[in-house]
């Protein structure tokens with residue numbers, strides 16, 4: 001430390017180069033019957049909220065040239081912007097070439113929850129208008145931009161595993177309905193927290209991710225291979241997650257679910273799902289939250305309790321158990337083994 005006082009950086013002025021009809025939240029606002037007028041739409045956008053009080057005249061002390069406070073300002077439409085390094089938010093289709101400092105934007109619930117000083121431009125995927133849920137004879141396609149609330153409301157009597165597993169996983173968020181109305185399934189996978197319940201759900205149901213490059217090239221990766229570590233995915237560079245496909249074969253049977261955390265409504269310390277498909281003796285056990293990445297164990301025939309325990313021990317080396325403020329590795333391992341045994345017993349007991 002030199003002992004010298006550092007000058008505060010000059011406040012930056014951020015401009016939203018964004019037509020009102022392209023604002024994230026517009027789709028949600030319209031679905032909820034809100035008028036599409038700019039002011040209404042801006043009120044729906046978490047990062048562009050106006051402070052309480054009447055609109056400020058454009059030539060007052062709060063115009064973009066004279067920011068209200070360091071790092072916060074109004075753009076030319078009067079929107080209040082408090083992202084300190086973001087110079088531009090643009091629709092994904094209009095963004096052009098990938099630039100250093102770019103990031104894909106979905107619901108923004110992670111992006112706007114903590115500082116992102118390395119980012120300067122957000123490319124909004126929600127402007128692309130992908131249908132949230134597409135049912136086919138071979139399975140269910142979930143658009144990356146499908147919100148948690150949209151998925152939670154999905155019903156498919158022909159696929160019994162969806163009820164209650166989808167709801168159980170949507171409820172496993174440490175988040176209220178306000179977050180669930182905005183957060184997306186793809187955003188959850190791409191954030192790649194071990195406690196990502198959409199990772200748990202789609203991994204448990206043998207999901208496949210479709211990844212797309214800016215030149216339109218596509219590749220498919222199993223969800224169990226998409227999240228490779230805490231906060232790390234299989235995405236390369238500017239690639240984005242387009243959709244997650246759940247094959248019908250994985251939706252036909254029964255499931256059992258266990259989730260535990262240090263305190264009620266806390267972030268998951270262990271989330272385990274077991275599955276048996278219709279007409280099959282195979283047992284699929286998917287372990288998430290307690291491990292740094294999803295771990296899936298497949299048994300060709302329904303296993304004995306000792307086999308399940310041995311398989312968990314064999315598959316998960318010591319350094320794969322998650323270690324953070326939400327639980328010590330030894331406790332997570334204990335929870336996981338307990339849940340795995342309970343799930344096996346539950347599925348054995350239910351015809």
Ligand SMILES: Cc1cc2nc3c(=O)[nH]c(=O)nc-3n(C[C@H](O)[C@H](O)[C@H](O)COP(=O)(O)OP(=O)(O)OC[C@H]3O[C@@H](n4cnc5c(N)ncnc54)[C@H](O)[C@@H]3O)c2cc1C
Pocket residue numbers: 103104105106107108109110111112113125144145172173174175176179182183184185186187188189190191193195196197235239240241242267268
């Ligand atoms: C109160 C609160 C509670 C939360 N609880 C949980 C929890 O229990 N478990 C949990 O896992 N998370 C939790 N989160 C974090 C976050 O809300 C979720 O992970 C959410 O699903 C992120 O989705 P999003 O659409 O908001 O993503 P964004 O915030 O828009 O994006 C998240 C990240 O993914 C990238 N991204 C988004 N979509 C794509 C895509 N299609 N292709 C490529 N990259 C993409 C973004 O660039 C960014 O890096 C919580 C957040 C809050 C504020």
